[in-house]
Every structure is written in C-alpha cells, then in structure tokens.
Amino acid sequence: xxxxxxxxxxxxxxxxxxxxxxxxxxxxxxxxxxxxxxxxxxxxxxxxxxxxxxxxxxxxxxxxxxxxxxxxxxxxxxxxxxxxxxxxxxxxxxxxxxxxxxxxxxxxxxxxxxxxxxxxxxxxxxxxxxxxxxxxxxxxxxxxxxxxxxxxxxxxxxxxxxxxxxxxxxxxxxxxxxxxxxxxxxxxxxxxxxxxxxxxxxxxxxxxxxxxxxxxxxxxxxxxxxxxxxxxxxxxxxxxxxxxxxxxxxxxxxxxxxxxxxxxxxxxxxxxxxxxxxxxxxxxxxxxxxxxxxxxxxxxxxxxxxxxxxxxxxxxxxxxxxxxxxxxxxxxxxxxxxxxxxxxxxxxxxxxxxxxxxxxxxxxxxxxxx
Amino acid sequence: xxxxxxxxxxxxxxxxxxxxxxxxxxxxxxxxxxxxxxxxxxxxxxxxxxxxxxxxxxxxxxxxxxxxxxxxxxxxxxxxxxxxxxxxxxxxxxxxxxxxxxxxxxxxxxxxxxxxxxxxxxxxxxxxxxxxxxxxxxxxxxxxxxxxxxxxxxxxxxxxxxxxxxxxxxxxxxxxxxxxxxxxxxxxxxxxxxxxxxxxxxxxxxxxxxxxxxxxxxxxxxxxxxxxxxxxxxxxxxxxxxxxxxxxxxxxxxxxxxxxxxxxxxxxxxxxxxxxxxxxxxxxxxxxxxxxxxxxxxxxxxxxxxxxxxxxxxxxxxxxxxxxxxxxxxxxxxxxxxxxxxxxxxxxxxxxxxxxxxxxxxxxxxxxxx
Numbered sequence: 001x002x003x004x005x006x007x008x009x010x011x012x013x014x015x016x017x018x019x020x021x022x023x024x025x026x027x028x029x030x031x032x033x034x035x036x037x038x039x040x041x042x043x044x045x046x047x048x049x050x051x052x053x054x055x056x057x058x059x060x061x062x063x064x065x066x067x068x069x070x071x072x073x074x075x076x077x078x079x080x081x082x083x084x085x086x087x088x089x090x091x092x093x094x095x096x097x098x099x100x101x102x103x104x105x106x107x108x109x110x111x112x113x114x115x116x117x118x119x120x121x122x123x124x125x126x127x128x129x130x131x132x133x134x135x136x137x138x139x140x141x142x143x144x145x146x147x148x149x150x151x152x153x154x155x156x157x158x159x160x161x162x163x164x165x166x167x168x169x170x171x172x173x174x175x176x177x178x179x180x181x182x183x184x185x186x187x188x189x190x191x192x193x194x195x196x197x198x199x200x201x202x203x204x205x206x207x208x209x210x211x212x213x214x215x216x217x218x219x220x221x222x223x224x225x226x227x228x229x230x231x232x233x234x235x236x237x238x239x240x241x242x243x244x245x246x247x248x249x250x251x252x253x254x255x256x257x258x259x260x261x262x263x264x265x266x267x268x269x270x271x272x273x274x275x276x277x278x279x280x281x282x283x284x285x286x287x288x289x290x291x292x293x294x295x296x297x298x299x300x301x302x303x304x305x306x307x308x309x310x311x312x313x314x315x316x317x318x319x320x321x322x323x324x325x326x327x328x329x330x331x332x333x334x335x336x337x338x339x340x341x342x343x344x345x346x347x348x349x350x351x352x353x354x355x356x357x358x359x360x361x362x363x364x365x366x367x368x369x370x
Numbered sequence: 371x372x373x374x375x376x377x378x379x380x381x382x383x384x385x386x387x388x389x390x391x392x393x394x395x396x397x398x399x400x401x402x403x404x405x406x407x408x409x410x411x412x413x414x415x416x417x418x419x420x421x422x423x424x425x426x427x428x429x430x431x432x433x434x435x436x437x438x439x440x441x442x443x444x445x446x447x448x449x450x451x452x453x454x455x456x457x458x459x460x461x462x463x464x465x466x467x468x469x470x471x472x473x474x475x476x477x478x479x480x481x482x483x484x485x486x487x488x489x490x491x492x493x494x495x496x497x498x499x500x501x502x503x504x505x506x507x508x509x510x511x512x513x514x515x516x517x518x519x520x521x522x523x524x525x526x527x528x529x530x531x532x533x534x535x536x537x538x539x540x541x542x543x544x545x546x547x548x549x550x551x552x553x554x555x556x557x558x559x560x561x562x563x564x565x566x567x568x569x570x571x572x573x574x575x576x577x578x579x580x581x582x583x584x585x586x587x588x589x590x591x592x593x594x595x596x597x598x599x600x601x602x603x604x605x606x607x608x609x610x611x612x613x614x615x616x617x618x619x620x621x622x623x624x625x626x627x628x629x630x631x632x633x634x635x636x637x638x639x640x641x642x643x644x645x646x647x648x649x650x651x652x653x654x655x656x657x658x659x660x661x662x663x664x665x666x667x668x669x670x671x672x673x674x675x676x677x678x679x680x681x682x683x684x685x686x687x688x689x690x691x692x693x694x695x696x697x698x699x700x701x702x703x704x705x706x707x708x709x710x711x712x713x714x715x716x717x718x719x720x721x722x723x724x725x726x727x728x729x730x731x732x733x734x735x736x737x738x739x740x
Contacts, residue, residue, distance in 0.1 A: 079718050087715055168720050175718065224594060226628075251628070258596075258625045306713040313712050316723035321691050342683050343676040345457055348449050348545065350538050353686035 042074050046081045052181040054153060061155060064172045079172050082179035087305070089178045090292060091185045093199040095225065096209030101235045102188055103142035105209060105275040110143070112281045113184055114151040121177035122146070124157035124188045125170050125195045153182060164319040167198040171312060174202065200228045201311055204301060205291055207284075208232045210252070212244035227259055230268050231287055237272035238279065245272050264300040266291055330363040331356060412444050416451045422551040424523060431525060434542045449542050452549035457675070459548045460662060461555045463569040465595065466579030468560060471605045473512035475579060475645040476556055480513070482651045483554055484521040491547035492516070494527035494558045495540045495565045523552060534689045537568040541682060544572065570598045571681055574671060575661055577654075578602045580622070582614035597629055600638050601657055607642035608649065615642050634670040636661055700733035701726060 048056035063075040096102050110120045122143070146152045155173065157166065174185050189199045200206050208229035226232075232252050237245035252270045262268070269287055273280035295301040325331055338356055341347040418426035433445040466472050480490045492513070516522045525543065527536065544555050559569045570576050578599035596602075602622050607615035622640045632638070639657055643650035665671040695701055708726055711717040 076721060080721065083715050083718060172718065172720065224597065227594065227597075255625060255628045258621070309712045309715070309719050310709055312719035313709060313723050316720050317695065317726060318692055320723070320727055321695055322688055325687065325691055339680055339683060342679045345453050345679070348453060348542065349679050349682035350542065350686050351446060351450065353683050353690070356687060357690055 042077055046078055049078070049082065049176065049180050050085055054180070057153065057176055057180045058155075060176050061173050064169050064176070075172070079175055082175050085179035086175040087178060089174075089183045089185050090205065090288070091174060091187060091203040092288070093196075093203035093206040094186055094188050094209065095190065095196050095199065095207070096235075098190060100209045100211055101275050102190075102209055105233070105235060105273065106186055106188065107143045107146050108275045108278050108281050109284060110146045110152055110186065111149065112278075112285065114146075114149050116285075118184050119151045119182045120146075120149075120153070120184045120186060121174075121180075121182040122152070122154040122186045122188065123170050123173050123177070124155070125163075125166055125199050126157040126188075126190060153177065153180075162319075163194055163198060164315070166195075167202070167312075168316065170198075171202050196225050196228065201308055201315075204295070204304065205230045205288060210234050210248070211236055212241060212248035226255065229256075230262075230264075230266055230291060231284070232256070232268065232270045233273045233280075233284065234270065235273050235275055238274035238277050242272075264291075264295050264304070265298060266294055325360055328360055328363065331360050334359060412447055416448055419448070419452065419546065419550050420455055424550070427523065427546055427550045428525075430546050431539075431543050434539050434546070445542070449545055452545050455549035456545040457548060459544075459553045459555050460575065460658070461544060461557065461573040462658070463566075463573035463576045464556055464558045464579065465560065465566050465569065465577070466605075470579045470581055471645050472558055472560075472579055475603070475605055475643065476558065477513045477516050478645045478648050478651050479654060480516045480522055480556065481519065482648075482655065484516075484519050486655075488554050489521045489552045490516075490519075490523070490554045490556060491544075491550075491552040492522070492524040492556045492558065493540050493543050493547070494525070495533075495536055495569050496527040496558075496560055523547065523550075533564055533568060534685070536565075537572070537682075538686065540568075541572050566595050566598065571678055571685075574665070574674065575600045575658060580604050580618070581606055582611060582618035596625065599626075600632075600634075600636055600661060601654070602626070602638065602640045603643045603650075603654065604640065605643050605645055608644035608647050612642075634661075634665050634674070635668060636664055695730055698730055698733065701730050704729060 045056050045060060049060055060075070060078050063071045063078065066072065066075070094102060094106065106122055110122060113120045143154055147154055157170075170187065174187070177185055185203075187199050187203055189195045206228050208225060208231070210232055212234055234245045234248050234252070249270045249272060256268045256270065259268075271280060271283055271287060273284065275281070292301065295304070326335070334356060338347070338352040342349050342352045415426050415430060419430055430445070430448050433441045433448065436442065436445070464472060464476065476492055480492060483490045513524055517524055540557065544557070547555055555573075557569050557573055559565045576598050578595060578601070580602055582604055604615045604618050604622070619640045619642060626638045626640065629638075641650060641653055641657060643654065645651070662671065665674070696705070704726060708717070708722040712719050712722050
C-alpha cells in the first residue's frame with residue numbers, strides 16, 4: 001500500500017527545491033540510534049559499576065526495578081555481566097517489628113563496619129510498602145551519618161509489587177552491590193510477614209532485633225521467625241531498661257536452646273545492644289565473625305548459598321506457574337464459587353480442584369506453536 | 371477391516387450347526403454388566419456405610435486407596451455421597467518421634483474413649499511407609515485391645531504415594547469414617563517430616579507426644595512442630611522417670627509460653643501420661659473437652675475447618691500444576707543443567723527460571739481443543 005501521507009513522487013513530476021521524503025521512518029532511525037546508544041551505555045555502565053562507581057550502581061538498580069521491557073532486558077544483561085564479580089560478601093538479614101530501632105541499629109552498625117574498612121550496602125525487602133506507601137525501610141533520612149559515608153550505599157525498598165517481585169529485585173540488587181565491591185550487604189525487613197522467609201533465603205546470617213518487654217517479648221513476632229534467627233539482639237539495653245534487657249536475655253537464651261540444632265551447627269546467641277548510645281555494636285560484629293569462621297570451615301556457607309540459588313530457581317518457576325493459573329480469567333470466574341462449595345461441604349476439596357484444573361486446561365492460552 | 375480371527379460368514383456359505391459369532395464383543399458385554407453391578411454395589415455400599423457398617427467402610431476406603439480408574443470414580447461417588455453426613459466429629463492429630471509410644475498411647479486413649487461411649491477411628495499419614503516398607507503407623511498388631519473393640523476402627527496408612535496422595539486419601543477417609551458415625555478421629559503421623567503440616571491441616575487439635583530426656587527434649591523434633599502443638603504429652607511418666615518428666619514439663623511449659631498466642635486463643639498445655647500404666651489418660655480427654663468448648667464458643671472450630679477446606683483446594687491445585695511442570699520430559703531434560711548453572715553462579719536463578727518456563731510453554735501438552 002502506498003504511503004498516503006508522504007506520496008512517492010514520480011521523477012517526471014519532480015520539481016526542484018522539494019525535499020524527497022525519506023523511505024525509512026524517522027522514528028525507526030531514532031529507535032535504532034537510541035538502542036545502539038543504550039547498548040553502549042549498558043556496557044559502559046557495567047564497566048563503571050564493577051569499578052565501584054556508585055551512580056552507575058544506582059542506575060543499574062533502577063533498571064532492575066523498572067517495569068519497562070527495554071529496561072528489563074538491559075537489567076538482565078547487567079546482572080549476567082556482574083555474576084562473575086559477585087558473591088564476595090557476607091549477606092546479613094535484619095528483622096524486627098516496627099519501633100524496635102532497626103534504622104538506628106543499622107546506622108550504628110554500618111558506621112562501625114565502615115570504620116574498620118568495610119564497604120556496606122543496605123537494601124530492604126518490604127512488599128507492604130506498596131500498600132502503605134509509607135515504608136520507612138531503608139529510609140535514608142533515618143540514617144543521617146551512614147548516608148553521607150562514601151563507603152556505604154543505602155537503597156530504599158523496591159515497591160509496587162508482589163513479594164516475589166520485590167524478592168527478585170532485592171536478590172539481583174545484591175549481585176550488583178557485590179560486583180560494585182560492597183563486602184557487607186545488610187538486608188532489612190519488618191518482622192510481621194512472609195518477607196522474613198524471603199530475606200532468610202537470600203542471606204547468610206539472620207539477625208532478629210527485639211526489645212525487652214513485660215515477659216512476652218515474642219508475642220509480636222510472627223511464628224517461625226525466632227527459629228530462623230542466628231542471633232537475637234535486644235536493643236535499647238540502656239538506662240532503666242538495662243535490668244529488663246538482662247532478664248529478657250536469659251529468657252531468650254533458654255528459648256533458643258530449646259530449638260533443634262541448626263544445619264549450620266551454629267548455636268544462636270543473644271546480645272544486648274544500645275544502638276542509640278552506640279553500645280555493644282562491636283560485639284555484634286565479633287559474633288558475626290565467629291559465625292562466618294564456623295560456617296566457612298564446615299562448608300555450610302557455600303552449601304547454603306548453593307541451596308539458596310536452587311531455592312530461588314524453583315521459587316521463581318513455581319510462582320510463575322501458580323500465578324498463570326490464578327490469574328486465568330475462567331479460573332477466576334469459578335474459583336470463588338468452588339471455594340464456597342468446599343467450605344459448605346457441598347464438594348470435597350479434591351473434586352473441586354479437579355474441576356478447576358479441567359477448566360484451566362480447556363481455557364489455557366499456552367500455544368504449542370507460539 | 372474385517373475381523374480375521376472370527377471371519378464373518380456369508381449366508382450363501384452358511385452351514386447348519388455352526389454358531390454365528392456375536393457382533394457384540396463378549397468382553398464389552400461383561401464390562402457393561404460389571405459396571406451395572408458395581409454401580410448398584412456403590413449405592414448399596416454407601417447406604418450400609420452411613421448405617422455404620424464397618425466392612426463397607428473398609429471397602430470404601432480401599433476404593434479410595436486404589437489406583438484403578440474405575441475404583442477412583444466409585445470412590446468419588448462415595449465421598450460425594452458421604453459429605454452431608456460428615457463433619458460431626460473431632461479430628462485429633464497425634465505426632466511424635468518413633469519410640470515415644472504412640473501406639474501404646476492410642477491404644478489406651480482409644481480404649482478410654484470407647485468406654486465413655488465414643489466411636490473412635492484411627493487413621494495414619496505416613497508417606498515414608500512406601501519407602502521403608504516397615505511402617506508401624508496404625509499397625510493393628512500393636513493395638514491389641516482396640517482392634518477387637520467394636521466401637522473402634524483402625525486403618526493402617528495408605529502407602530506407595532507422594533505426601534499429597536497420602537494426604538488426599540486420609541482426608542477422604544476421614545469423611546467416610548465420619549459418615550459411618552465415628553465421632554473421634556485420631557490421625558497419627560511420625561514427627562520427622564512434612565507430614566506433620568499435612569496432618570495439622572486436616573485436624574482440629576494437634577497433640578505432640580514426647581519423652582523426658584536429658585534436657586534436650588526437642589532436639590529430635592523437626593522445626594515448627596512444637597509451634598503447631600495444642601498439647602504436649604510427656605509419655606512414660608512413671609517409675610524412675612517421673613521426676614525427669616516433671617522437670618521436662620516445667621521446661622516445656624516455659625517454651626510454649628514464649629510462642630505467640632495461637633489464632634484459636636488456646637494456650638497449649640503440657641500433660642504427664644503413662645500410657646503403659648494407663649495413667650493420665652482421662653486428663654487428656656478433659657483437656658480436649660476444654661479446648662473444644664473454647665474453640666466452638668469463639669467460632670475458631672468452624673473457621674478453621676473452612677480454612678482447611680480452602681487450603682486443601684489450593685494445595686491440590688498447586689500440587690497438580692507443579693507436578694505437570696516438573697514431570698514434563700523437556701523440563702526434566704534441562705532442569706539439572708539449569709540448577710548446576712545457577713549453583714555455579716553462571717546464571718541468575720531468575721534467568722534460568724524464565725528459560726525453563728519458556729521451554730515448558732513450547733513443549734506443553736495442554737491442548738485447547740482436547
């Protein structure tokens with residue numbers, strides 16, 4: 001079909017002074033130029049990132065967090081290129097309910113770590129931030145000193161996504177931070193949901209922050225989190241609170257000893273800290289050093305990372321398979337009534353499941369020749 | 371194509387005394403007759419089962435456990451027919467490591483329950499039995515008195531299947547036992563694996579059997595099981611062991627208090643029992659009565675059962691979706707090398723996952739017009 005907007009002039013009718021319209025669409029030229037420019041930018045970005053350039057690291061993480069398909073492709077290239085430079089760090093998960101003083105602790109702990117020559121990156125996993133729009137995790141304004149420190153990198157939580165999405169972004173950000181030369185990665189989360197399991201599955205050491213309370217220190221902490229902890233830190237162990245904190249330490253130690261021995265063979269410890277008064281911070285690092293000495297000697301460190309990689313492979317696959325099913329229009333149309341029938345004992349869960357699976361099979365959009 | 375074995379004789383050549391071969395395949399006739407017979411049997415079976423006939427209950431559970439497709443269809447009919455008669459029972463999960471005395475406890479507890487007019491069914495979830503071929507769960511020979519009791523029904527664990535398969539069979543068996551008038555269902559499992567979560571998800575009350583040991587009572591118990599327990603029973607609390615058991619009770623009570631409050635609002639209790647000497651058995655039932663009074667009043671009982679039904683609906687769907695993927699020939703061919711690449715940090719888990727998903731999409735056998 002001839003181009004109606006820019007009709008091709010025949011040579012017979014050609015007049016001087018009229019510019020011949022270009023056969024190639026100007027937008028395509030621009031796109032190709034942009035693509036080439038971006039391709040070059042990505043290579044340069046990777047080079048700068050690996051040399052430890054912080055703005056490049058920030059930019060790369062922004063690409064990871066983007067929902068734009070072109071950005072995603074670039075992000076994949078960057079992650080792939082960074083992989084050989086990653087893994088030379090320790091990854092520490094930090095959790096605790098709001099108010100326990102996570103930001104103050106990270107400020108104090110991070111500052112101490114940089115003072116002994118470490119490079120510290122602070123990331124966060126907080127899928128709730130997309131809902132509350134008010135997440136304080138990784139909030140730079142609450143870490144005034146650390147944010148100015150040239151050996152620290154603080155990145156607020158990726159938002160607007162499922163836990164799976166946030167986890168992927170954080171895991172990939174870890175790789176970039178490591179490639180950029182950060183040797184201690186702190187990953188913060190809030191102790192109230194599933195995100196702890198995600199953080200536990202991407203870190204080498206899991207630290208639970210707590211306060212001394214009125215005998216029921218664990219009431220606010222979600223089931224299972226206590227069992228994941230490699231260390232419990234009782235924060236705000238200062239002034240009038242010190243005595244309470246010491247009692248809480250005894251209780252907590254007893255509770256930790258009742259749990260089965262961890263695969264790492266590490267016996268979790270309880271430490272008293274006053275992040276505000278900068279007390280007990282060095283002891284936390286000493287504890288971590290003892291842990292890493294143990295798990296690097298008994299090979300748990302490496303095995304655990306291998307298992308974590310395998311875990312995220314399967315986790316990503318499973319999440320995708322299930323979300324394909326549950327986001328299917330036909331499945332969605334009947335899921336609620338199936339749930340009702342099952343809850344009212346009109347149908348066995350197994351019968352209802354088979355019916356929904358048959359429906360999915362019928363209305364599935366997978367295409368063999370796609 | 372003409373039948374070579376029984377060639378159709380033409381009328382011209384027909385001789386007297388030769389029987390005309392039947393056009394209808396004799397096997398088909400037999401199958402249809404069998405099907406009609408079985409169909410009638412199923413209806414009669416259901417009627418007898420609902421009237422409390424034990425051989426019919428046994429036969430129906432055998433159909434549930436069968437891998438034969440015709441049996442499965444019959445089993446589905448029976449379960450569906452039993453649903454309106456089910457749910458009038460309490461379902462109690464019982465776990466504990468081997469050697470803790472589960473069979474002895476169930477023998478004593480079951481016998482006590484029948485003595486106060488209850489009808490008791492004992493089922494088991496033990497996916498390992500298919501591997502070890504030596505499961506003692508639900509072993510009738512270890513419950514000599516109970517097996518002779520006309521108000522008790524003991525069914526050994528279904529075997530030869532995945533946890534998902536065993537769970538489904540046990541859940542459907544619960545429905546049949548309830549329809550047959552059993553008002554207390556004891557579901558036994560061994561405290562070493564994932565089967566506890568399955569049993570916890572199909573029972574109203576979760577009972578952990580334990581022994582008094584040398585301070586590390588929980589070392590043998592898998593993580594998370596302690597948190598699921600609504601009661602911990604310290605068995606063999608007799609003779610020289612009594613003092614140890616009393617100390618263990620104190621320790622255990624303290625540990626249980628450190629866990630967050632359960633959704634049921636029930637505070638788990640610790641009891642001393644000597645199943646062998648038949649001591650403390652009545653107290654277990656009193657505890658259960660207190661529990662059921664609480665959770666029926668605060669509606670947790672019903673909510674929990676509704677949630678469990680919804681859980682099994684999703685669990686069945688999810689298991690099926692994932693097993694379709696992981697049993698796919700093409701996926702299987704590449705999964706191991708993908709895992710290796712991920713473990714060696716040659717590929718990010720997310721890249722490898724997307725590659726496998728694309729492969730699955732390509733070689734998927736779902737068919738829109740099937």
